[in-house]
Amino acid sequence: MSMFDVFNIAGSALNAQSQRLNTTASNLANADSVVGEDGEPYRAKQVVFEAVPVGSAQGRGVRVTQVVESAAPMRLVYDPANPAANGEGYVEMPNVSVVEEMVNMISASRSYQNNVEVMNTAKTLLQRTLTIGQ
């Protein structure tokens, strides 16, 4: 029954988008984390989406294939008083772009809302289908 696959498709998208929101939250929270668990400054993370077949041959859901670390150069801040400063007095700060993350967050939440809407519509249609002939 193809209409039920809509739930799986939209559900996979909700999952993927919430994972994207999670990485954005992690990036924003660690925008100033000079030292991570490996002793290095925190690196911004991004999710990579991929389309996967769901249900019948036509349905395509979403899946997060991997979480990549940003290769952007670290932000150098001159702060000789900081214990993490190097010989020239510069501190390596995380390569998180706060503006980019905010945009990412808004985009993810809008996509999430869209998919919730899709689910609601599919639910209404299926409920109407169940009342055929009554």
Added chain:
Amino acid sequence: MKARLDEALQFNQTALNLQARRQEMLASNIANADTPNYKARDIDFRSALAAQLGRPGAGLAMVQTSAGHLPTGGAQGFESYIGYRQELQSSADGNTVNMDVERAAFAENALHYEASLTFINGLLSGMRTAITGGQ
């Protein structure tokens, strides 16, 4: 008589089947709005419906348990009417989903689906009236 009843409902049943499939494809497009290199797809509904109605035994699907069995009825065989959407504004990541277009098509298709349901309900209540003689 049974064939008559089936015939009366066949058009709307086939349309409903195709609309459900289309809804699924539009949901896929909306779900993959942020997937790089995803190409939005849709059905040529008019041609697909005409082809479905022109086939013998359309509307009643039979199970295929062997590769030698011929496909019958249901919403099979409409795959050749699936196409990729024309791009209005290209994006850098190769994704061709235009959310406005998809949302509009989704809402429109949902309405058509509901219309088909209403028609089926009308036909059924008409038949019931005919059978019971309006009592």
